[in-house]
Amino acid sequence: MNFLQPIGHYVLKFFGSVGRLVLFTLTALSHCIRPPFYPRAILRQMIEIGYFSLPVVGLTTVFAGMVLALQSYTGFSRFSAEGAIANVVVLSITRELGPVLAGLMVTGRIGASMAAELGTMRVTEQVDALTTLSTNPFKYLVVPRILAGITMLPILVLIGDIIGVLGGYLVAVYQLGFNASNYIQSTWEFMENMDVVSGLVKAAVFGFIITLMGCYHGYTSKGGAQGVGKATTDAVVSASILILCFNYLLTMMFFDK
Amino acid sequence: MSDIPKIRLRNVHKAFGPKTVLNGLDLDVMPGESVVIIGGSGTGKSVTLKCTLGLMEPDSGTIEVDGENVVGLGSRDRERINHKFSMLFQGGALFDSLPVWENVAFGPIADKTITRKQGKELAIEKLAQVGMPAEVADLYPSELSGGMQKRVGLARAIAGDPEIIFFDEPTTGLDPIMADVINDLIVKVTRELGSTGLSITHDMASARKIADRIAMLYQGKIIWQGPADSIDHCDNPYVQQFINGRADGPIEMAVRK
Numbered sequence: 001m002n003f004l005q006p007i008g009h010y011v012l013k014f015f016g017s018v019g020r021l022v023l024f025t026l027t028a029l030s031h032c033i034r035p036p037f038y039p040r041a042i043l044r045q046m047i048e049i050g051y052f053s054l055p056v057v058g059l060t061t062v063f064a065g066m067v068l069a070l071q072s073y074t075g076f077s078r079f080s081a082e083g084a085i086a087n088v089v090v091l092s093i094t095r096e097l098g099p100v101l102a103g104l105m106v107t108g109r110i111g112a113s114m115a116a117e118l119g120t121m122r123v124t125e126q127v128d129a130l131t132t133l134s135t136n137p138f139k140y141l142v143v144p145r146i147l148a149g150i151t152m153l154p155i156l157v158l159i160g161d162i163i164g165v166l167g168g169y170l171v172a173v174y175q176l177g178f179n180a181s182n183y184i185q186s187t188w189e190f191m192e193n194m195d196v197v198s199g200l201v202k203a204a205v206f207g208f209i210i211t212l213m214g215c216y217h218g219y220t221s222k223g224g225a226q227g228v229g230k231a232t233t234d235a236v237v238s239a240s241i242l243i244l245c246f247n248y249l250l251t252m253m254f255f256d257k
Numbered sequence: 258m259s260d261i262p263k264i265r266l267r268n269v270h271k272a273f274g275p276k277t278v279l280n281g282l283d284l285d286v287m288p289g290e291s292v293v294i295i296g297g298s299g300t301g302k303s304v305t306l307k308c309t310l311g312l313m314e315p316d317s318g319t320i321e322v323d324g325e326n327v328v329g330l331g332s333r334d335r336e337r338i339n340h341k342f343s344m345l346f347q348g349g350a351l352f353d354s355l356p357v358w359e360n361v362a363f364g365p366i367a368d369k370t371i372t373r374k375q376g377k378e379l380a381i382e383k384l385a386q387v388g389m390p391a392e393v394a395d396l397y398p399s400e401l402s403g404g405m406q407k408r409v410g411l412a413r414a415i416a417g418d419p420e421i422i423f424f425d426e427p428t429t430g431l432d433p434i435m436a437d438v439i440n441d442l443i444v445k446v447t448r449e450l451g452s453t454g455l456s457i458t459h460d461m462a463s464a465r466k467i468a469d470r471i472a473m474l475y476q477g478k479i480i481w482q483g484p485a486d487s488i489d490h491c492d493n494p495y496v497q498q499f500i501n502g503r504a505d506g507p508i509e510m511a512v513r514k
Contacts, residue, residue: 121352128312129350133364133417134339136332140367
């Protein structure tokens with residue numbers, strides 16, 4: 001029966017980490033609504049997450065829009081449905097690719113750096129030092145990051161949506177020879193408010209996931225440089241998987257007929 | 258009032274899994290007194306400090322600060338108690354995202370007892386007390402040498418006029434001359450503030466210099482304590498082995514694990 005032992009060990013370990021993560025999340029959320037707040041720290045994180053992620057998100061979505069237009073043209077021209085390209089581009093970008101691609105790129109940029117920064121602060125006792133200076137490390141380190149993530153990701157995705165649709169437009173008009181005003185008109189016609197709104201709600205959820213994972217793995221890291229490295233990897237991997245997972249769940253919630 | 262110890266630890270136990278670290282520790286620190294705990298690595302010196310600060314919860318036993326039991330306090334009461342404390346961390350634990358002056362004035366600014374502008378003045382004043390010029394205030398911690406970081410850490414520890422200061426191996430990692438400078442500063446600033454001091458170290462030169470009373474920790478208990486000048490003629494074989502730094506004696510190092 002010895003083979004049961006490792007199975008039990010891993011099951012216990014799994015539930016242990018799920019429990020710790022849930023406790024961490026609840027603590028973080030409860031601190032989000034209790035003062036004192038640190039506006040300077042929140043602003044700093046907003047600039048870090050929102051402003052400095054713009055180039056990455058912009059580049060990702062513009063190429064996604066461009067390739068969408070190109071590929072759907074190849075497909076649709078086989079049964080002369082080229083008119084649907086604008087529809088495909090705007091739907092795919094606002095509903096799926098905008099939030100998911102932006103979420104994954106920001107995970108790589110922000111999730112990793114948060115885990116590394118908080119992890120280093122943990123192993124060099126800076127987190128303990130905060131406590132001795134009567135500052136709650138949750139309020140000072142975790143809450144500003146989570147709030148900035150929830151608010152900045154939707155803004156990033158909205159900008160990404162516009163850039164992505166523009167990318168599709170550029171390819172359709174300048175490479176595939178569509179009429180510019182027709183293309184813009186059909187984009188507007190097909191787009192519904194719900195497409196954009198669902199994408200922005202997804203973005204807020206992804207922003208929460210990215211910052212939560214970055215903070216959780218960084219905050220709980222131990223064991224020096226190796227521990228910080230592991231925290232960074234764990235933060236990026238877990239956030240990426242959770243983003244794809246929640247993307248499916250949220251899509252089902254919004255568009256299940 | 259003066260017969261109530263500032264800090265009183267009674268029968269404190271703490272274990273990590275199967276490994277017992279504190280095994281019924283008793284210790285009193287009187288107001289205005291400087292107590293140094295000596296002991297080898299891994300004997301529970303740091304754990305003692307962390308339990309007193311509330312960074313860890315002891316498994317059993319009581320820890321009283323000014324006669325009030327602080328074990329298991331809620332976060333608000335804990336914050337009130339921690340206002341009396343400050344700590345000089347072994348590695349300095351300076352916040353490397355903030356300039357030196359914000360590090361030094363972090364506690365008072367976080368408490369909103371002073372503005373940021375007053376904070377800078379306070380920081381320069383406290384830096385002068387530890388013999389650092391005002392120009393240092395605008396540098397970042399990574400631009401300072403190890404000894405300078407320790408001094409900035411000391412300036413931060415005294416900035417909030419604490420009643421009790423903890424020193425975690427204040428001289429570790431410094432050259433002998435800088436170590437002596439730090440020892441002199443510790444004696445000077447605690448005397449000026451009239452603070453109670455509790456230090457842990459395995460540097461006997463440092464212990465002799467800053468201690469009124471020395472306590473030796475071995476296997477999770479205080480096995481000897483007495484005035485600093487009596488340590489050389491005490492007949493406790495454990496203490497004799499430790500202060501003379503001999504490899505053979507009653508203390509057996511866990512060389513083979």
